[in-house]
Amino acid sequence: MLEELNNKQKEAVLYNDGPLLIIAGAGAGKTKTLTTKIAYLIEHEHISPYSILAITFTNKAAKEMQERVINLVGEYAKNMQISTFHSFGLRVLRENYDELGYDRNFVIMDSDDSLTVVKKILKELDLDPKMFNPNAIRNKISSCKNEMISPREYERFASSEFEKVVLEVYTKYEDKLKKNNSVDFDDLLILPIKLFKNNDDILDKYQERFKYILVDEYQDTNQAQYILTKLLASKYRNICVVGDENQSIYSFRGANYRNILNFEKDYKEAKVIKLEQNYRSTENILDAANSVIKNNSSRKDKNLWSDKGKGDKIIYFRSYDEKDEAHYVARNIKKLLDSGKSADEIAVLYRTNAQSRTIEEEMLKENIPYRVVGSFYFYSRKEIKDLMAYLRLIHNSKDNVSLTRVINSPKRGIGLKTIASLNEKADRLGVSIYEAIDSGKELEFKNTIEDLKKVSENVTLTELIDKVLDTTGYRKELESEGTLEADIRLENLEEFKSITRAFEDRDGLISLEDFLFEVSLVSDRDEYQDGANKVSLMTIHAVKGLEFNDVFVVGLEEGIFPHMNSLMENSELEEERRLMYVAITRAKERLYLINARRRMLYGKDSINPPSRFIGEIDSNLIESSEEKKEEATVKINKEENFYTEEQEWNVGDYAYHDTFGAGRVVEVSGSLVSVAFKMPYGIKKLMKNHKSLKKV
């Protein structure tokens, strides 16, 4: 078992007495170390799998880890608990819903549902959603919850008008969820904490059960996850966390990489082991990653190295526009495929989902097999959400969110007015909307659901779905539409049935309850399957933990990557840089960095200077693509026709100069502007309308 490990990894596997922090750089064999460690605990330390809790970042990672441990020690290992924080929280909740004041059949609301609730509350409060962005409010509520700030506590912080609105919405939001017998994602972490804090005996039970706790991707834990871990580990202190602060990319949803930097303060007796040998990438790629990340200030010292040799240089290509960029990517992927490389080993990475579109079009044109991971994933499609809402309603009729979603879909002549008055009645009587229904077309709807409830007791889940689609008229409505779009929706519903069937094949019968819970926590990344023999298109956030021979990073422009919204705060810029670090370290053999001189953005043409991250890579590691030179000359000639119109300049504007690169206007006088460029150029006086100077 230990043979395949290096010394550091071995040390990490063998140390099982007390807190352990494993600092593992990208590609340093972290998963291997963790799985071997678990296997070792079971086989050599004779720890019951039942006492082991391992937390991973995705459900898929959990499943893989479990499989690998089973391979090492056999089926016996099935009894261990490997899950994400959220699934673990759900499990605790299902075992203790009563103490927390929920009904057995509570439901989980996804972020879309939460947003719907927030919008609804704004309406009830008669607040203009244009003045108070529902999304921003939802995010604020979520971050409060993740930092364990209750509405009552938030009262002390809320001073601005926006915050006061948040406070009001937050209070109502919590109230509504409870009344709906539903919980949101954040509750899955917070409610267990509440439970443990208020019931020593229950906490003790879980501490006794999970004597060994392992947490992967520790740099991405938020406050709630941190506390949850701490509570569980505080008795036996056998806690092992693994992470890399350079790969912390989720602070926007409350992750705090300092949790990893502070581990040694929390556990004074902690042992620290660094895994610094990278088994994934060539030296050039690693050097590039290191030279980028060293521009960040707060990090633990770490020195990633590889014995794979220098390898190919990093290829940089500056395209004319986003179409040209996509074309370049497609052409080079074609070359790779023609030379016998597998599509599985190629990835195109971008900062924002919106960028996938152009790439996708080009892949279609060039007939390259591809898949887009994430973005518009299966469970967020309208027809799937509708079907899910029906199923939830059958399971828990108090679920007002699901009810309002489907009460008029397919059309039943129940409009906004009817729903509003039902809502009001329900509020008045202190019951759910479902319970408040007693007449009209609504009653027909209610009867349909009642019938389905009875049906659900005697049929399999897959059969139930057919019944739902038929008796509600949902299928019929789609069929009568006859559009291509409707056909796709029908196909998706069939696809959904094959998922439920797979569940049934796996576990025999699956109950509606188990299914709803299982499905509400699948993420888009969980859909990612190996061996599809397709090129992967995904955001850098989605690619974490994966690796490819050839990686194309597109859109490396100021304002896109690093993203516009992160330029003001240094901490946010550093997060973008970590994102760049993650992107680079996905590549095993070849890395392509690409950007566009101009690009359509929000319907407008915009010109962006190259990303600063490119400049941070030692230039001797980079080779400019050959194609660049030919194309660039052609394109530059083209460009000259475009930019001769008057340019208005103001102090503070960002500018881009063909020779001097990115700069910022420091003075405007007459027909001249003074622009501060990066060293060695410094401040230059230039003609306002010169072709070489563009506003960014």
Next chain:
DNA sequence: CTGCGTGGCATTTTT
């Protein structure tokens, strides 16, 4: 209540 058209608008990353 429903369907259609328009105009205004915001656009990061997601368990």
Next chain:
DNA sequence: TGCCACGCAG
């Protein structure tokens, strides 16, 4: 650019 909210006519 594409989505969504809104207003209007049937």
